[in-house]
Amino acid sequence: xxxxxxxxxxxxxxxxxxxxxxxxxxNCPRGKQYAINEVTDPxxxxxxxxxxxxxxxxxxxxxxSVEIPKGKIFDVMKEINKVVVxxxxxxxxxVIKDVCGTGSDIIITRSLEASK
Ligand code: SF4
Numbered sequence: 001x002x003x004x005x006x007x008x009x010x011x012x013x014x015x016x017x018x019x020x021x022x023x024x025x026x027n028c029p030r031g032k033q034y035a036i037n038e039v040t041d042p043x044x045x046x047x048x049x050x051x052x053x054x055x056x057x058x059x060x061x062x063x064x065s066v067e068i069p070k071g072k073i074f075d076v077m078k079e080i081n082k083v084v085v086x087x088x089x090x091x092x093x094x095v096i097k098d099v100c101g102t103g104s105d106i107i108i109t110r111s112l113e114a115s116k
Pocket of ligand 1: 007013028031
């Protein structure tokens, strides 16, 4: 038996799931699916930063384009930490395509001009 707080909407239902994937506490089908996914194939969006050169700050924020398996977060972080971009950069620029074969790109979440 496992317990979660559903994060699919602000209501935050307290979910319980047993070994047979029976879910209780959900107030809609999304909660049931969330609990099943958390047990069978947990995924997360990942936010981080990458090094940038030629800008007024040293790092620029990035995010995965879609959720990635929790088990791949360490490997994805290793790839993110290798990236160095050069200013200027724009919102939604892709810095890694299909990172670690997850089907997710790593994209920039803030535009930055080159320093003057
Ligand atoms: S179970 Fe449904 S209503 Fe409850 S928090 Fe999850 S999405 Fe919202």
